[in-house]
Every structure is written in structure tokens, then in C-alpha cells.
Amino acid sequence: MISINQAQLIRGSKTLLDETSLTIYPGHKVGLVGANGTGKSSLLALILGKISLDKGDISLPSGWQIATVAQETPALEVTAIDCVIDGDVEYRELERQLHQAQADNDGHAIAILHGKIDAIGGYAIRSRAASLLAGLGFGEAEQSNPVKSFSGGWRMRLNLAQALLCRSDLLLLDEPTNHLDLDTMYWLEGWIKAYQGTLILISHDRDFIDGIVTEIIHVENHKLNYYKGNYTAFERIRAERMAQQQVAFERQQKERAHMQTFVDRFRYKASKAKQAQSRLKALERMAELLPSQADSQFHMAFLEPETLPNPLVTMENVSVGYGDTEILKSVQLNLVPGARIGLLGRNGAGKSTLIKLLSEELSPMKGKYETNPGLNIGYFAQHQLESLRLDDTPLQHLSRLAPTTREQELRNFLGCYGFNGDMVLSPVRPFSGGEKARLVLALLVWQRPNLLLLDEPTNHLDLEMRHALTMALQSFEGAMIIVSHDRHLLRLSCSDYYLVDDGQVRSFDGDLDDYHLWLLDAAKAANREEASLEAKPAQDKKLQKRLEAELRQKLSPLRKIQIKMEKEQQKSSSRLSELEEMLADMSLYEAENKAKLTQVLNERTLLTQALEESEMEWLEVQESIEEIEQEVRSAF
Secondary structure, three states: OEEEEEEEEEOOOEEEEEEEEEEEEOOEEEEEEEEOOOOOOHHHHHOOOOOOOOOOEEEOOOOOOEEEEOOOOOOOEHHHHHHHHHOOOHHHHHHHHHHHHHOOOOOOHHHHHHHHHOOOOOOHHHHHHHHHHOOOOOOHHHHHEEEEOOOOOHHHHHHHHHHHHHOOOOOEEEEOOOOOOHHHHHHHHHHHHHHHEEEEEEOOOOOHHHHOOOOEEEEEEEEEEEEEHHHHHHHHHHHHHHHHHHHHHHHHHHHHHHHHHHHHHHHHOHHHHHHHHHHHHHHHHHHOOOOOOOOOOOOOOOOOOOOOOOOOOEEEEEEEEEEEEEEEEEEEEOOOOOOOEEEEOOOOOOOOHHHHHOOOOOOOOOEEEEOOOOOOOOEEHHHHHHOOOOOHHHHHHHHHHHHOOOOOHHHHHOOOOOOOOOHOOOOOOOOOOOOOOOEEEEEHHOOOOOOOEEOOOOOOOOOHHHHHHHHHHOOOEEEEEEEOOHHHHHHHOEOOOOOOOEEEEEEOOOOHHHHHHHHHHHHHHHHHHHHHHHHHOOOHHHHHHHHHHHHHHHHHHHHHHHHHHHHHOOOOOOOHHHHHHHOOHHHHHHHHHHHHHHHHHHHHHHHHHHHHHHHHOOOHHHHHHHHHHHHHHHHH
């Protein structure tokens, strides 16, 4: 296990950890959360041995293999798949030794090295690397391309594949979902769920954390605070604790005020001096409670658009692409005020192409494309961070948009996005990616758009700012189109989904759970089709597609039932954890708590039985799914 005892960590003049302890047990999956700058990444560096504690101690099991994601990948000549395999240092060293033994014609060494390579699964390493790359969105042909041909975001995916390929006892992931699309997120979540080692995950995607971790470590007030459950459970428990803390703080403040009044009145009177001194000492001993307060420094709100023309954009049989290559064709889409659309589709299907058409970065190749003269577009994309003037301050950026507005009003507005004090007058150049993204969002909001185009707006944003953006979108009166891998943002912000697939843009009848099923079914159909073409090349493709469509239709209700049952099981498991914590409190067994103890025990018994029954029902549904799949496979 990982043990941190009475740790103090100071970086520069800032104290990150102070007299705090933590234990992480083998095989547990832990989410590490907290405001930016509280020391989450420093804690990972501490575990990796890159930095040392100023006080206290940290211990890890000897011999543990630790895997983590490299932050940079140079422009290498090696292929993508070889770059990923290079991450397994032990395999590469054995491979080098084998080549040397073969050159020396040392038969004994060759035999030993073959055995070692086989023991670590080295003969399957290329297929494992290819599978990881496919899951992370690399096509078969792209896997043979040199690393230098990929953009920075795709190189980060290569770094992630390296970490996942390594055999490890401990996996450290710091924002692994940056630069990933929704499809890849689903794949990565499934991979991590199946990971058998210990996991410490830093992420700003609450749905991603929720689906993976069973424990939360919250870094706050220089302490490592432990919470049982996923992120949703953490938020609920913490809110309850903060409410209790606020009540305790207010009560303590009243007590302090009352005692101080007595001291002030009577400390110099002989008849009351003893009592006054007693209360003064009590005041000194009284531990100072911190007031509960909202963590977020962000208070984002969209300004009311100056006009809301209807419709904003009209498209009939529109085609769009690059050069002479059509990416999307026959697009039919009318955007009206109040439209809240989330774009779904595989990577490369054309979601960003549609956004670029609407933002007027691309022109339609054919068809009817009309915009209202009153259209005011607010467009957010990652490349716009590069358009900021690095030597200018946030105040200068906003002043260019509002030259006649009072400086104090501009400062107040920027303060809602976390730009306070000296930061308002600081050059943008050293800002983090998240700070630059907040500034671009602030500039966008100031312009009061009536059409919002958000292409991965949450990249680099922390949980607090993501929450502020999600809440602000609730009251936006114009039309919006969002491309995002943040499922929480999509669920709370979008009322309609459109699927971009096979060159088409069409309404998607379902939610994100249905889209996940669609991805799984499409992947299975593709695999079956590939296998079928190899085994029976003369098979009637029309019949095959019809059978696949029937399979999806039969499986969809069963999969929905499974998803619903899994959600209910997760709730029951979380509640059981709460009950176990209550039963671990020895005060519950005191005589006056007998009724409460009986209630907790009864609830635990009922929940345990219900959970077991639900799991058996889930298995029965799974058997039905497998039977249907087998029937269809035999029909192929």
C-alpha cells in the first residue's frame, strides 16, 4: 500500500501539504480532486520520487512498477506503434540483448532470453500496442506513420498508449482525457475499469471520474481528505459536512462573542476578575473553525443577446468540405433561438467541419445556406487560444472590445472568470491553458452572441469552471451547438442530439447512453462484417446488414435495462458503504442509539438482498443478449 504520514510539502513559498496523512490500498481506484494549485500534480510527482517531502515520510511497496503518462513527445522518426512499444523499457532491453546474443551466436543466451520475453508477454506486445492505438483512435494505416507527422494532441494519445501498454502495479493518470473525443473516452473508461492494479486519477471530467473511482482524495486546506465513493458521493458528503461546519462556526462565533463581552466588561473588576480570566483562557483554547463557503471563484453568466432573430441559420441540401473533397453532404438544419444541440459522431466524421461552416471559417460547396443579418456568432475552439496577444493583459483584451466602458466595470466582469488583483494587469504569455481558455470564454460572453458554437470548450478547464460554464448555459437564450467529450456538460446543456456519420448529419433519437450502445453495436457490426467477409466473401451483404439492424433492434431494450440496473446497483453500493461507515462508529452501539442501530442493520440487510437479486437479474439479461447474438451469428 501507499502510506503518507504527517507529510509537509512546500514548493517555493507556498505550502501544499501540512501535517497530513493518507493510505491507499493495493487494487483501489482513487480520484484526486481539488482546486488548481493545491498540489494534486505535486502529489503524483512525490509518489514518483521526483520531489521529496519537507517533513514526514512516504512509503510504497518495494518492487512496484509505476506507469505514468509522459508530458511531451518529440518529433520522432519512429512509427507510432514502435513509439508505444518503446514505453515498455524491459521488453526493449530484452529485445536488445536477444539481438546481441543472436549476433554472438550464443544459443544458451538466446534460449534464456526467449523465455524471459515470453514470460512478460513480449510476443503479443505488437498486437497489444495495435489494439491500444485502435482504441485511442489511430487507424491501421496511421499506426505505421512517423510520430513527427502527428499533432500535439495525437502525440499525447501516443504517450497515453505507452502508459497503458506497460505492465504496472500503480497507474498514475493526470488529465488523461485532454485531447480525447467522446468515443475514445468511452473506450478509455472501459479499459481503466478492467485495470487490475492501483489507480490514482486526476481528471476534470466528473462523469469520467464517477464511472471509474470508488474513493476520492480531496486536497483542501493543505490536507488530504478521504471520502468513500465516487465523485457524486463526494460532492454530497462534502456539502453535508460544510453545512454542519457552517452551523458549528456560527454557534462558536456566538459563544466567542458572548465570552468576549464578559471579559471586556469584568476583567478589571476585582469581584469578577477570576471568572473573566477563566473565560479568557477558554477563548484562547477554543479551536478556530473555518466558515463554510462556496469554493468557486467563478460566477459566469451569459449576457442577454441584443437581438434574437428567427431563424438564425437555414441550411438545405448543403455540402461542405476541404478543396474538392466533400466531408458532409445534403445537410438539412435550421437553427432557431432556444435550440440546444449536441453533436455526436466518431472522430473524423465531420463534427468540427460543421462547426467551421457555421462559424464561417468554411464556405458551403453547394446547397442553400442563409444566415440572418442579425446573427451574432460566439465561437470557441482550442485554436483560438493561440489568437490571444501574449504580451497584452486580460484588461487590454477586453478593453479593445469595449473601449468606452469604465475600467472598473471591465475589472468586475473579468473577476467573475477568476482574473482578480494583479492578474488583470499581467501579460497573458505565462498563463496556463485553463487560464487562457477562461479569458477566451470571457471575451466571447462579453460580445453577447445569439449563436454559440462550442468545440471542446472544457479542455483545460477545472471542475469549478466546468460547473460555472454548465450553469451559465442553462440560461442562455440563443441557439447553441456543442461538441464535447464532457458528458456531464452535454447532459445538462443539450435537449437534442445530432449524429454526424457517413457524411450525413441527422437527428439522433436517444441520449448519451443510447449513443454508447450505438457505438458498441456499430463496432460489433464492423467486426462481424470483417470476419464474415474473410470467411464467406460471397455472402449477401444486404442480408447481412438487415440481420445486423435486427440485432441492434433486439438488443437495444435489453442493453437499456442493463444500464438502468447498473445505475441502481451503483446507488445501492454507495448506500451500503455509507451504512458500513455508520456501523463502524462505536457510538451507534450505545443504549440510547439502539433504535437507530436496528434501523441501520435492517436497511443493510434489505439493500444486500436487493443488490444480490439485481445482480442475478443482470446476469439473466446478459444471457439473453448472448443467446440473441449467437442466433444472429449462426444466421450469418
